[in-house]
Each structure stands twice: as structure tokens, then as C-alpha cells.
Amino acid sequence: MRQPSEVITSIAPSELKPTSAIVSRRSFVGGLSAGIAGAIAADPAGAETLADVPPREPGADLGGHSERSKFVKIDRIPEAGPGKRNVDPSDAINSKTPHQKLVGGITPTDLHYERSHSGVPDLDPEKHRLLIHGMVQKPVVFSVDDLTRMPSISRVVFIECTGNGWENWKEADPNLTVQNTHGLISTNEWTGVPLKFLIDLVGKADGSSWMLAEGGDGAGVDRSIPLTDEIMNEAFVAYGQNGEPLRPAHGFPMRLLMPGFEGNLNIKWLRRLKFGDQPWMTRWETARYTQLLADGKARQFQLRMETNSVITQPSGMMQIRPGYNRITGLAWSGHGKIAKVEVSTDGANSWKEAQLNHPVLPKAQVRFQMDWIWDGKPTKIVSRSTDEKANVQPDRQSFIAATGTNALFHYNAQQTWSIDGDGRVRNVLA
Amino acid sequence: MCWHSRTLFAGMIAFGMLMSPALAFDFGRPATPEEIKLWDIDVQPDGKGLPDGSGTVAQGKQVFAENCAVCHGDNGQGGRNDRLVGGQGTLASDMPIKTVGSFWPYATTLFDYIRRAMPYQAPGSLSVDETYAVAAYILSLNGILPADGKLDKASLPNVKMPNRDGFIPEAEFGPSRPGGKK
Numbered sequence: 001m002r003q004p005s006e007v008i009t010s011i012a013p014s015e016l017k018p019t020s021a022i023v024s025r026r027s028f029v030g031g032l033s034a035g036i037a038g039a040i041a042a043d044p045a046g047a048e049t050l051a052d053v054p055p056r057e058p059g060a061d062l063g064g065h066s067e068r069s070k071f072v073k074i075d076r077i078p079e080a081g082p083g084k085r086n087v088d089p090s091d092a093i094n095s096k097t098p099h100q101k102l103v104g105g106i107t108p109t110d111l112h113y114e115r116s117h118s119g120v121p122d123l124d125p126e127k128h129r130l131l132i133h134g135m136v137q138k139p140v141v142f143s144v145d146d147l148t149r150m151p152s153i154s155r156v157v158f159i160e161c162t163g164n165g166w167e168n169w170k171e172a173d174p175n176l177t178v179q180n181t182h183g184l185i186s187t188n189e190w191t192g193v194p195l196k197f198l199i200d201l202v203g204k205a206d207g208s209s210w211m212l213a214e215g216g217d218g219a220g221v222d223r224s225i226p227l228t229d230e231i232m233n234e235a236f237v238a239y240g241q242n243g244e245p246l247r248p249a250h251g252f253p254m255r256l257l258m259p260g261f262e263g264n265l266n267i268k269w270l271r272r273l274k275f276g277d278q279p280w281m282t283r284w285e286t287a288r289y290t291q292l293l294a295d296g297k298a299r300q301f302q303l304r305m306e307t308n309s310v311i312t313q314p315s316g317m318m319q320i321r322p323g324y325n326r327i328t329g330l331a332w333s334g335h336g337k338i339a340k341v342e343v344s345t346d347g348a349n350s351w352k353e354a355q356l357n358h359p360v361l362p363k364a365q366v367r368f369q370m371d372w373i374w375d376g377k378p379t380k381i382v383s384r385s386t387d388e389k390a391n392v393q394p395d396r397q398s399f400i401a402a403t404g405t406n407a408l409f410h411y412n413a414q415q416t417w418s419i420d421g422d423g424r425v426r427n428v429l430a
Numbered sequence: 431m432c433w434h435s436r437t438l439f440a441g442m443i444a445f446g447m448l449m450s451p452a453l454a455f456d457f458g459r460p461a462t463p464e465e466i467k468l469w470d471i472d473v474q475p476d477g478k479g480l481p482d483g484s485g486t487v488a489q490g491k492q493v494f495a496e497n498c499a500v501c502h503g504d505n506g507q508g509g510r511n512d513r514l515v516g517g518q519g520t521l522a523s524d525m526p527i528k529t530v531g532s533f534w535p536y537a538t539t540l541f542d543y544i545r546r547a548m549p550y551q552a553p554g555s556l557s558v559d560e561t562y563a564v565a566a567y568i569l570s571l572n573g574i575l576p577a578d579g580k581l582d583k584a585s586l587p588n589v590k591m592p593n594r595d596g597f598i599p600e601a602e603f604g605p606s607r608p609g610g611k612k
Binding site for chain 1: 457458459460461465466469470471472473474475521522524526528530533534535536538539542543546547550553596597598599600602603604605607
């Protein structure tokens with residue numbers, strides 16, 4: 001998927017070493033255990049000497065499908081809404097990505113977050129059809145095979161539910177992990193056909209400035225999409241995800257991809273595109289994905305996902321030890337590329353620019369990291385991102401002053417983690 | 431597709447040129463008006479897309495009891511799923527209650543949503559008349575239609591929802607954006 005030269009981190013090897021000579025092996029391991037321990041049951045004392053490492057032996061038979069190590073415990077968590085956790089799976093409306101257990105910038109396919117409005121249909125691709133009609137010269141019915149024979153593009157982009165961050169609008173539950181607070185965003189490589197190519201096939205009328213996209217799920221989720229130049233140039237109908245056909249959870253056999261825009265616009269199980277000259281005012285763009293302001297009015301068609309970032313290690317419910325700790329996290333913006341990420345380890349009093357892992361792609365999550373020696377005193381850590389259009393992720397106080405606390409969606413305030421004297425990391429408002 | 435036209439496509443993409451009309455039906459097939467009708471269910475605020483038929487509040491009460499009350503409560507007060515009634519006057523409070531009556535700006539959206547997505551376990555199972563009826567009942571529970579009210583494709587777009595003017599479209603994407611005809 002990536003060229004080898006692209007996965008090289010921007011950090012020189014010397015910069016990756018602990019920055020203090022007093023950092024002992026024990027505190028170094030202690031610091032790392034905070035992060036990786038979440039995914040891997042790694043006991044630093046598991047092999048005190050090389051003699052304790054088990055001898056080599058032949059492994060399991062090769063199979064048609066490779067699974068994760070039995071030592072790796074890593075899962076999404078289904079939830080129902082702010083404060084509605086540990087719910088019965090039949091009540092779940094989304095399933096969140098475990099960012100605290102992931103590395104790099106690409107989300108594993110089976111851990112990509114999911115928001116589905118009427119369960120997860122597994123549609124038969126032989127019988128699936130995409131109808132494109134409305135203000136077009138020639139309404140056309142396409143099969144999956146038609147799409148996969150067309151010229152294609154592949155692009156690494158994030159998809160983010162507008163509900164990402166919604167746990168922290170009014171208060172901060174100290175028991176939340178970054179999976180709870182920010183698990184509704186993921187980044188995958190998606191492959192499909194540019195919307196422009198399909199539009200040329202059907203001959204869209206010049207007067208058509210809106211497009212209705214509709215899914216083949218039970219709810220028939222549909223959204224009106226304004227045909228701006230940016231959307232006309234970047235939208236595509238995807239059938240591939242990280243090199244394979246889409247998973248049913250993500251819209252198999254085809255979905256709309258709208259880089260940088262509300263997750264809900266990326267219509268899954270896509271079966272109809274209709275061109276028109278005004279928005280349809282569907283339930284999702286009126287009653288649901290609109291943002292209530294303090295005065296009782298609601299922002300509508302707030303379609304772009306904002307400039308955002310979050311520290312994933314150390315993060316909520318982890319425990320760190322004094323000494324070297326690597327701070328790392330993810331940053332993203334629906335406006336384009338991330339230009340810089342700054343990290344504060346003193347409660348937003350002072351900031352230091354973090355390193356960005358290459359490649360830094362537009363409208364994709366980028367990993368940032370920074371060395372930190374924790375002195376063992378209580379403090380707060382926080383990140384803020386700036387994108388190439390000079391949009392800066394707001395601090396919580398100014399964000400709430402501008403939006404109130406009832407918007408429910410589009411929360412992109414800076415995420416603060418407090419650390420107490422015992423190294424316990426907890427979710428706080430600021 | 432033959433080798434020749436594949437090469438042609440690659441060339442067109444490289445130079446950003448438009449499709450040749452002669453190749454338009456190398457992919458897909460023309461959609462017939464009859465089959466488009468099967469899927470063309472969307473409704474717009476001006477009533478475009480609403481089907482023939484009608485339903486009364488009284489009929490809707492029965493439809494609601496049989497299909498909707500289990501999730502939304504006997505009188506739409508909410509239950510396992512969304513509350514549909516009340517909440518007017520709460521949108522600027524600390525505890526806003528967003529319902530059909532307090533928040534939804536268009537009555538046409540209610541018909542469209544019920545027809546495409548409800549009842550949850552069997553979307554599309556209500557007839558057109560039943561859909562008009564249950565929409566009428568939900569509006570009457572909110573005091574928007576009288577108890578003897580009735581809806582059809584002529585009357586539904588004329589229903590003025592209490593929060594019709596409660597939305598502020600983003601300048602960049604809303605209906606009044608440049609080129610985005612209102």
C-alpha cells in the first residue's frame with residue numbers, strides 16, 4: 001500500500017532515545033508499559049534473563065487466513081450514546097476504535113469505527129445495484145462489476161462520526177479511555193471510482209447543484225450533498241478498503257467516500273444517487289445531524305469535520321511511572337493536511353511542537369509523538385493541532401463559549417488528560 | 431472492456447478530459463422509468479415526491495398503537511427509542527428535548543422518514559395511507575394538527591412546523607451558497 005520510503009518516521013534515530021541520562025531501564029519499560037500493555041499482556045518481569053525466553057520450536061500450520069496473536073487483546077467497543085456504555089449489543093448504535101492500543105496511522109480494517117443506523121446488512125453483490133438518476137441526461141443502473149471495471153483511485157482518508165468527542169460536552173467522566181472519548185474516527189485506504197467519472201457517464205444537468213445519496217440498509221439512510229467544486233473533485237464511490245472488498249460494517253459492496261466531511265455523508269451500502277437543485281431536508285440533515293446552539297437555534301449543513309487531535313498514549317485509565325514517557329497521538333483535519341501539533345505537559349501553560357510521522361496526508365489522521373520526562377508531580381497533558389489552512393484546534397473554554405454545550409455533534413475541543421501523583425491518567429475537561 | 435478502450439480511459443484520466451459520449455454505456459444499462467419508480471421514494475419540502483393517498487389522525491392512532499408504541503411509547507412520549515412528542519420551548523434550555531414537535535422543521539421529512547425507515551423491524555411495510563395517517567397522528571399529539579385532521583400530498587407540505595425557522599445553514603454548504611439554488 002505504501003512505498004517503503006513513505007513509512008520512515010520524520011524523527012532522527014538520536015531523537016528517539018530517552019533524553020535524560022538518568023532514565024533507567026526499569027523506568028523506560030515502566031513508561032512504555034502504560035501504552036502497549038493495553039494491547040499486549042507484556043510483563044516486564046516475564047523474562048528476566050535470556051534463559052527465561054522459551055526455546056524455539058515449530059509453529060502452527062499455515063492457513064488461508066492469518067489471525068492476531070493470542071497474546072494480543074484488542075477490540076472495538078459497542079456503545080449507544082454519551083454515557084451509554086456497556087450496552088446490550090442489540091442496543092448499540094456505534095462501535096469504537098481502540099486508539100490506545102494502536103500504532104501508526106492506518107486503522108486495522110476490523111477495528112475501523114462503525115456507526116450503523118439499522119444494523120449491518122450483508123448484501124449480495126450479484127444482486128446489488130446502484131441507480132443514478134434525477135437531473136441527468138441518461139439514468140443508469142450499475143452493477144458492482146461495472147464499478148470494479150472502471151478506472152479507479154485509491155486514497156488514505158479518515159472517516160469521522162460527527163459524534164466523536166460527544167462524551168465531554170457537559171462533563172468529563174474520569175473513567176473514560178481515549179476509545180470512549182475519541183473512538184469514532186479511523187483512517188483506511190479506500191479504493192473506488194471518482195464521482196466525476198460517474199457523473200460524466202450519466203450526463204448531469206448543469207442546473208443540478210445537489211445530490212441525494214441513499215443507502216440500501218433498513219433505514220435507507222440518505223443525505224443531500226452540495227456539489228461544490230471540492231466535493232465534485234474529491235468524492236468517490238468506494239468498493240475497496242485496505243486492499244480488499246469493503247467489510248459489511250463499512251458498506252459492502254459499495255459506499256460513498258467524502259474525504260473530510262461528516263461520517264454520515266459517506267453513505268454505506270450505496271444504492272442510489274439522485275441529482276437535484278435543492279436539498280431534500282432528510283431526517284438526518286434536519287432532526288439528527290444538526291447542532292443546537294445556546295440560543296436554541298441549530299447549525300445545519302455543518303458538513304466539514306474540524307481540526308482536531310488527541311493524545312492516545314498516555315491516555316485515560318493508563319498508569320505511568322516517573323521518567324521517560326513517550327507522548328503520542330493522532331491529529332486530523334477535514335480542511336486538508338495537518339501543519340503542526342503542539343503538546344503541553346503543564347496544563348496548557350507552555351507548548352512544544354511534536355514530531356509528525358510521515359506521510360502527512362490531507363484529510364487523513366497523522367501520528368505525532370514527543371519525548372517527555374515526567375517528574376512524578378501531578379500535571380495535565382494536552383495536544384492542539386493546526387492545519388495547512390491555519391485552523392487551530394480550540395481550547396475547551398473558547399469552544400464552549402462559541403457553541404454552548406447542547407450541540408451533541410462536532411466536538412473538537414482540545415482533550416486534556418490529568419495525571420495524579422501516582423501516575424494515574426484520567427479524562428478531565430481542561 | 432477491450433484493451434483499446436482501457437488505454438483510452440487511462441489517457442483521458444491523465445489529461446483530465448471528459449468521457450466520450452460514445453462510451454457512456456460501456457458501463458451499466460439505461461434505467462427504465464418503471465424500475466426508477468420502485469426506488470424513487472424521496473420527498474422534498476415542497477411536496478415533490480409525495481404519493482397519492484391520505485390518512486386521518488384517527489386512523490393513525492390505530493397504526494401507531496400497532497407499529498410504533500412499543501418503541502416510542504403509547505403517546506409518543508418515548509421509550510426504548512426516541513421521544514416524538516413535546517419539548518417545545520426547551521431548545522434554549524440546559525436540557526433541550528428534541529422531538530418531531532419541538533425540533534423537526536418540515537412535516538414532509540416525517541412522511542419520508544416513516545416511509546423509508548419505520549417501523550424499525552419492517553421498513554416499508556406500511557401502506558401509503560397508513561403512512562399519511564401515522565404522520566397525522568404524531569403531528570396531532572404535538573398540537574400541530576387537530577384531532578380530526580387529515581393529511582395528503584396537497585396538505586402535508588403546507589403544515590407549518592413550530593421550529594421551521596430554527597436552523598442556520600452553513601454559508602459554505604447551505605442552500606444559499608453560490609451556485610446552490612435555494
